[in-house]
Amino acid sequence: MSFDEIIDRRGSHCVKWDMMEKIYGVSADDGIAMWVADMEFRPPQCIQDAVQGMVDHGIYGYFGDDSEYRAAICWWMETRHGWHVDPDWIFTTHGLVNGTAMCLDAFTKEGDGVVLFTPVYHAFAKVIRASNRQLVECEMINANGRYELDIDAWDAQMTGNERMLVLCSPHNPGGRVWTKGELSAIAAFAKRHDLVIVSDEIHHDLVMPGNTHTPMSMIDGITDRLVVMTATTKTFNIAGSHVGNVIIEDPDLRARFNARMMALGMSPNSFGLFMATAAYSPAGAAWVDDLTAYLAENARIFDEGINAIPGLHSMALESTYLAWVDFAGTGMEMAEFTRRTEQGARIAINHGPTFGKGADSFLRFNIAAPRSVVEDAVDRMQVAFRDLQ
Numbered sequence: 455m456s457f458d459e460i461i462d463r464r465g466s467h468c469v470k471w472d473m474m475e476k477i478y479g480v481s482a483d484d485g486i487a488m489w490v491a492d493m494e495f496r497p498p499q500c501i502q503d504a505v506q507g508m509v510d511h512g513i514y515g516y517f518g519d520d521s522e523y524r525a526a527i528c529w530w531m532e533t534r535h536g537w538h539v540d541p542d543w544i545f546t547t548h549g550l551v552n553g554t555a556m557c558l559d560a561f562t563k564e565g566d567g568v569v570l571f572t573p574v575y576h577a578f579a580k581v582i583r584a585s586n587r588q589l590v591e592c593e594m595i596n597a598n599g600r601y602e603l604d605i606d607a608w609d610a611q612m613t614g615n616e617r618m619l620v621l622c623s624p625h626n627p628g629g630r631v632w633t634k635g636e637l638s639a640i641a642a643f644a645k646r647h648d649l650v651i652v653s654d655e656i657h658h659d660l661v662m663p664g665n666t667h668t669p670m671s672m673i674d675g676i677t678d679r680l681v682v683m684t685a686t687t688k689t690f691n692i693a694g695s696h697v698g699n700v701i702i703e704d705p706d707l708r709a710r711f712n713a714r715m716m717a718l719g720m721s722p723n724s725f726g727l728f729m730a731t732a733a734y735s736p737a738g739a740a741w742v743d744d745l746t747a748y749l750a751e752n753a754r755i756f757d758e759g760i761n762a763i764p765g766l767h768s769m770a771l772e773s774t775y776l777a778w779v780d781f782a783g784t785g786m787e788m789a790e791f792t793r794r795t796e797q798g799a800r801i802a803i804n805h806g807p808t809f810g811k812g813a814d815s816f817l818r819f820n821i822a823a824p825r826s827v828v829e830d831a832v833d834r835m836q837v838a839f840r841d842l843q
């Protein structure tokens with residue numbers, strides 16, 4: 455397959471294209487959708503075949519015996535991430551936003567503090583607030599266009615009411631792949647403040663060549679407070695299948711999580727399990743290798759073009775396909791650089807402030823699109839900010 459193929463998604467009930475006019479005032483007819491984190495690519499043939507197999511059979515009943523599915527997850531974590539997972543540690547949730555909500559439900563109570571390192575994926579704050587937990591935003595340091603931890607400041611910020619940390623690893627937005635040293639510092643921070651760590655590793659396969667993701671499970675001494683979440687959905691562009699893996703090694707945490715799963719009557723949909731099982735395979739792995747190489751070149755082209763505009767800076771991505779562009783150097787108000795991007799360049803993007811503290815001068819651009827679309831977006835931005843050249 456070619457990642458260069460342009461596929462018209464309009465009218466397919468996809469949120470990214472079919473909701474962009476309503477939300478951003480950018481028409482899908484002449485605009486480019488670069489917001490929601492899904493890709494403009496079809497998944498690998500092995501997944502299409504799995505869905506086709508279901509359609510050919512034509513009966514969509516309840517799913518039974520997920521041992522093959524669990525084995526596929528274990529194989530993937532072992533071969534791609536060097537992490538040995540026992541099949542019994544895995545829970546299947548309705549995606550990872552649901553996984554996060556389930557963790558809040560299982561391990562915290564109303565009023566408890568839940569820590570985020572901001573700016574960070576906006577849905578975390580949404581579920582924390584919606585479940586009446588206290589959102590605790592610990593702002594990262596933007597060190598010359600690269601996020602770093604600010605552990606001393608965060609230690610001082612803790613009040614004793616905090617019970618959980620939701621970590622994004624690799625980080626969205628900004629694309630940091632946290633080093634083993636940084637993850638150890640985060641683990642020590644969680645221990646000092648007695649926090650359950652929910653490590654959302656949904657972007658772990660989308661790592662740019664030259665970087666290596668370290669699973670949080672590799673960090674010593676935190677198994678009794680650790681939940682790791684991964685998924686096929688981001689990696690293989692099957693987010694609509696809504697399946698997530700919540701992996702818990704510790705028996706006590708596992709029992710508490712299981713109790714909530716049972717109480718809420720949670721069980722997975724069969725499409726998601728068929729697709730995930732097919733994805734975590736040698737054919738899926740080969741596709742991901744091609745994908746990351748393609749995304750890395752997209753990122754290079756995007757960054758080069760955007761960084762050529764005076765006052766704009768696109769963070770160098772170590773991971774993810776979500777370019778995080780800082781407009782601070784333009785001296786413009788947010789309304790102005792957003793207006794130029796949406797009404798001038800006709801690009802629908804995510805607005806910085808939705809990602810929490812420290813993001814007011816940013817917009818997020820999804821560059822997982824055919825190369826010609828990324829090039830078009832760069833050209834449009836250069837025109838929209840031409841007066842700065």
Ligand SMILES: Cc1ncc(COP(=O)(O)O)c(C=O)c1O
Pocket residue numbers: 491548549550551552575622626654656657685687693696697698
């Ligand atoms: C860090 C992170 N977690 C979770 C999600 C969404 O997960 P799901 O679709 O499984 O709910 C996203 C989507 O962009 C994400 O970036």
